[in-house]
Amino acid sequence: MQAERLEDGAFLVCCRMDSTAEDVRATLTGINELLQGQEMAPPRDSNWELVIAEVLNNIVEHAYEDRAGGDILLRLVFSPDRLSVEFTDFGQPMPSGTPPSGAPVDLDVSVEELPEGGFGWFLIRSLSENLDYHHDGESNRLRLSIPLR
Template sequence: MQAERLDDGAFLISCRMDSTPDDVQSSLLDINTLLQGEEIAPPPDSIWELVVAEVLNNIVEHAYQDRAGGDILLRLRFGHERLTVEFTDFGLPMPSGMAPDGALANVDVPVEELPEGGFGWFLIRSLSEDLTYCHDGGRNLLTLAISLAPKGPHGTSS
């Protein structure tokens, strides 16, 4: 894991992890440790980790089909009001060559028929901005941005 302060004041963290849930969790803990005491660290109520974890878990589950031994490269650029994230993996491409649209699963059904999944892309899309995906030469590249601006009293950026 590497971390550096950039000339514009942003804090850049780059890391490589294996395609396992344990390595994803360990990497997120390491990132949080690096952020402790940093002037540019996101506010405690920030949702950045939820979004990043959901994308990483999707890469493990779908791109690598829950098989260890796949590289996941992660770059996080923490700015004063925005986090830009770049995810790179070498697993299977997304279906249709596009990131899912993130439609919310139907929850207006009896409890026993509620879906177990189908919420991840809705969550990713609704909590991030500027999401792009491409598959090129055996590599998947997903980028997105997350607002780190403090929330006002009504849940909006102040």
């Protein structure tokens, strides 16, 4: 994990992790430790970590199909009011070449019929902006920004 202050005052964090849930958790813990004491640290009530965790978990589960040994690159730029994020992986592309729509799940059903999944992209799309996905034949690149204030 690398971190540096940029000329404009933003705080850049770059990470490389393995395609496992354990590495995702360790990376998020490491990022939080780096942010301690930084003036560009997001407010505690910000949802940035939820969005990052959801995207990373989707990469592990879908792009790498829960197989270890896949590289995930993460680039975060913390500014006073915005977090710009770039995710890169080398796994399977998104179906149909685009991120899921993130339609809300119907919760007006019996407990037995409640879905186990399907909430992730709704959360990602609800809490982020400027979502852009590109697959170039070898890698998947997802960029988004998260308002912090």
